[in-house]
Amino acid sequence: GKKNCNILICVLLPAICFIWQIAMIALFAIFVRYDPEADAHWTEYMHQNNITSNIENDFYYRYPSFQDVHVMIFMGFGLLFTFLKRYSFGGVGFNFLISAFGLQWALLMQGWFHSLDSTDWTIKIGMKSLINADFCVAGCLIAFGACLGKVSPIQLMVMTLCGVSLFAVEEYVILNLIHVDTGGSMVIHTFGGYYGLTISWILYRPNLHQSKRLRGSSYHSDVFAMIGTLFLWVHWPSFNSAIGNHGDGQHRAVINTYLSLAASVLTTFAVSSLSAKRGKLSMVHIQNATLAGGVAMGTAAEIMVSPYSALVVGVCSGIISTFGFVVLTVSDETIKIQDTCGIHNLHAMPGVLGGAVGAVTAAFASTSVYGQEGWASLLTSLMHLFLLLFFLGRARSLKQGYLFSLGCILRLPCWGDPEDENCFDDEVYWEVTATKVHILATRLCCWTPMLIINKLCRRSVLCQCEGKIRSQTRFTERMLLHMHIG
């Protein structure tokens, strides 16, 4: 029962945090060293490589973009997840917990797969590693979006551990064969989206309607979520350019993403207004689908797609994503997937679009556009579409095995996940004293006049209406509770 699950969390959450953190320290002590550009030998390295100035350190190329990505992960995603009226603490708090854990594990996993130094078997971390770790965490946060409010922090940490591991493998396969996915349309968004949907499908709750009263937003929680959206929207050009090539590569990625995002805002407003009765705009659409332009531009961000194509990508992704929210969100019960934040519409579908855009643009690009020095890297991108299809086909069986075991782990009864009627409620995992007083006061304020009337009734000739009063009192109380939660 509920009491039981709290005892489990009380013991398990600290235990897991400590054990994993100690394991991280041990593994970091064995494997992780500073990159030459972050090492005290940098001045010697400069002399050896004929670097004339400190400003040539990769730090100065990438640090502003890294900070923007960091803001997106912790503030953008975190605040976007505060949109539920009584799950704001969980949204922003658990986002904080799993990001801080995930990025340590991502540094290790990505190091082992991508940059293990074969001479001394160590991982050299620098600015690019930190950005990639943040990217990896983004994939897991997308998955968190599908499960928001329905899982315990322990399940989230297990999810993140598995997600980061799976991500590193997938990234290894895609990037080492294809070389083109600067902003991670496929690697991050499609992966994160489908990973989250799978988890959500594994943890399907037939009786989730019991917590329907808490599944909406309140006026101010919508504004908080909108701040998150704006953080993501404004900094997305940095997300798509952070690990781009120095010089024109990063510059172009920013321009393309900027234009694509702007276009998706207009189409989101258009489709949102079209889809509603009386043309009213929906905050859910504006908070999510406006970001689809950034997702869809991810793979092709650095490619010479020309500015108008970036606008076309933005228009298409905005339409697809908003339609997704209008059409697919209602079909929870049919497909047995409960997608709290609609990540399928925001990340999975625009991510697939982004992969397709990357494949098409790579195919159409010619040497005359790219200049003589750029054509070699393009040849490899031509394999893009074929490999994507091949990979999706072949990986499915691998994934299924992985996900089956993941499912068995996640459905263990000991993780302390909330009961169906307590989903989307911060009181399960957080101390929310204010609310208790609130509800108590509400109840009192509602009861007091009733008590007086009851007393009046009892002592008068009007006793016959007592029954009616009682039932109406109960109704009023229920309404008041409902109201004060909203």
Added chain:
Amino acid sequence: GKKNCNILICVLLPAICFIWQIAMIALFAIFVRYDPEADAHWTEYMHQNNITSNIENDFYYRYPSFQDVHVMIFMGFGLLFTFLKRYSFGGVGFNFLISAFGLQWALLMQGWFHSLDSTDWTIKIGMKSLINADFCVAGCLIAFGACLGKVSPIQLMVMTLCGVSLFAVEEYVILNLIHVDTGGSMVIHTFGGYYGLTISWILYRPNLHQSKRLRGSSYHSDVFAMIGTLFLWVHWPSFNSAIGNHGDGQHRAVINTYLSLAASVLTTFAVSSLSAKRGKLSMVHIQNATLAGGVAMGTAAEIMVSPYSALVVGVCSGIISTFGFVVLTVSDETIKIQDTCGIHNLHAMPGVLGGAVGAVTAAFASTSVYGQEGWASLLTSLMHLFLLLFFLGRARSLKQGYLFSLGCILRLPCWGDPEDENCFDDEVYWEVTATKVHILATRLCCWTPMLIINKLCRRSVLCQCEGKIRSQTRFTERMLLHMHIG
């Protein structure tokens, strides 16, 4: 009526969004190309121009400032406009819509006027174009501030289209003749301010007092607006330095703006405390007038004004702006301009001050301060004050014609603007489900005891007080509605 206007919005808003976005795509396909620094030919360009390192790409000089400006436009202005208790969605949402639209149109208009390549009739966009487009949008957002809550999204888009066009012309005239307005005191703030006030004068509503109940702030909406203020305040040094000259120019613009902003905070607190009964501070002043130092430093940001002069500019602008809020805000009815956000006090007046500061400092600057290489560009600035006065005189007649036609367009009955009693209310354009439940519950909670008492009355000897109960019930209900909106 109201139903009618919603049908119009339901059809017109999507139609306009789609048509304009498609027009943008067509025009971008014809005119817009990447700048050499964002183009795949960058490596060849480097060889031709003896550039030795990728870090010399303009991207690395300007990207951090660009991101800050981008944050100011979408988060700073957006959150500043959430201060009304029931217009937070509209403030941040419509800010998002018109910025995303405006920046596309600004890239085109500014390209045609300032950087049309005469060899192939195309516009080459790079980091500086994106910053300038954001600046141009800022002018339109200032104008939005004057009309906040009183116009429909369609009117806002028309306003933005005209505003961006007018801005590009004005900027062409001012900058190509004068060469000095780094942070855009005049070009952006004075223009945006007077443009917004004109629109507000065109759309004057004599019966706006009917929505007076919604024209205040709530405790938390004031905190949201304060976040917007802080975003603007913190990033203003980037705003004034973003398109400055490389090297000492940008460096000096940051120092001057930093000091001017700090000084205007102190004087704003001082004047706010002086102006109120019992010395209480007003959130409206702190949210707005503290920014005046940045506005007033705009034109002269890059000039060698010396640090103490920056403080003097901050002090003066803080005093002027706060006095504006204290004195002018009450006189809506006299001058027939309803300025929701007080943009006259924050942008128009400090902008004029900034222009004057630019003229005076340019006049006083001597070659000994600027070094031998800087004196040539200063000579042109000496024409500043004369041209400003000349331009203001001559342009008035041009503007009048333009604004008359703009007025005719904006007052068309088909734009679906809100009725007088629904101004400043999100429910006209947004789905705000929570509130409905809220009000319903309130009504029930208020009615229920009344109903019981009524029933008691009817069945007892106390029927004579029934009339009194009814009237008091109505009063209570009105109070409750009032309360729960606040």
Added chain:
Amino acid sequence: GKKNCNILICVLLPAICFIWQIAMIALFAIFVRYDPEADAHWTEYMHQNNITSNIENDFYYRYPSFQDVHVMIFMGFGLLFTFLKRYSFGGVGFNFLISAFGLQWALLMQGWFHSLDSTDWTIKIGMKSLINADFCVAGCLIAFGACLGKVSPIQLMVMTLCGVSLFAVEEYVILNLIHVDTGGSMVIHTFGGYYGLTISWILYRPNLHQSKRLRGSSYHSDVFAMIGTLFLWVHWPSFNSAIGNHGDGQHRAVINTYLSLAASVLTTFAVSSLSAKRGKLSMVHIQNATLAGGVAMGTAAEIMVSPYSALVVGVCSGIISTFGFVVLTVSDETIKIQDTCGIHNLHAMPGVLGGAVGAVTAAFASTSVYGQEGWASLLTSLMHLFLLLFFLGRARSLKQGYLFSLGCILRLPCWGDPEDENCFDDEVYWEVTATKVHILATRLCCWTPMLIINKLCRRSVLCQCEGKIRSQTRFTERMLLHMHIG
């Protein structure tokens, strides 16, 4: 009484603001000039120093970090201080006021102590000066955290004036002798922490429990504070690297701080869950102790501590800080220090830990790790621990004298500090109109049915229960007031 103190504020606050601002202008006119890198002579300076490119200007090395620090000071601290349910305006607003004042005074004080040009007795300000001024203000904001809600804005300005002066002296002693405190563990955090605790001890209020009703948070004020926490957390790597050495120094400081912060998040969640009944997490812990990793990494940020050591530092600081909140917060009455924000746990203790880490790592560092060019600067750091102890011992007596006089000043009866029952209440210093209406409406909504019942009673045979109704009415009203404040 209350009326009196408001008159004082009404006159004193503007007077002090104006006088101090004019004094600042005068002192800036006499002493402050632009740094060569921000001066119009920069191009000549480049030729003289064989600098080949504008990108070598210190501006481009430090501006992104400076902006992040600026965001931390005004948005991070400001929003963190909004956590009280009815002191959000004061938290963010007074933070704004004293920061804007403090940074001007800090530029002067730090200039006189650290960078007074002996040839012309002027202070040359550039990017590094602005960052250092922000750091200095951070120390005073930490001190503000201990006094939040209990002091008047005038007291805060006096506190800031003294704090900045004291800080400049302390910084001079520590940095000019030891040379190692990049992120300011000791200089900023330990100083700010103990300075704030001392002020709080001087201003001890035995009857503070009278405003206990306002000393908690509300659901949304906790989310606002969480935004502040995230601003601080995300940008802390910039804080610790902003004045680091160009190249590998800044790069390494970012990596170390990033890892240390991530580790402290996990241990904070663990200890918070362990310490509470039923394993529920506390927002106070998450909002504060997660930042301890950044504080503790301050001194050693630039040192080659190796990545795993950074994790160890984060783990330890997270545990210490969270335990501090669990254990020490309850002991207000015993030690006569009322620490509103728990700065002892967040800044003072992790700052001491950071100093110890710096001393230990400096002692263990060998030339083989640092490369040949780095060993000289290390020798000086070996004196670290000894000097720290020496300094702590000797400075105590100096401090006591200073603090005695400070105490006498701060306890003057004319500063308009709030009465015990009005602490933590924005209505003392801010115009909060919304609340008044709110409470009025609440009172009416509560009274109306009572009035009706009273009338019913008076005219019926039920008069005997009138007394009971009256007492219950009063009870209900009290509850409602309580409820609507929360």
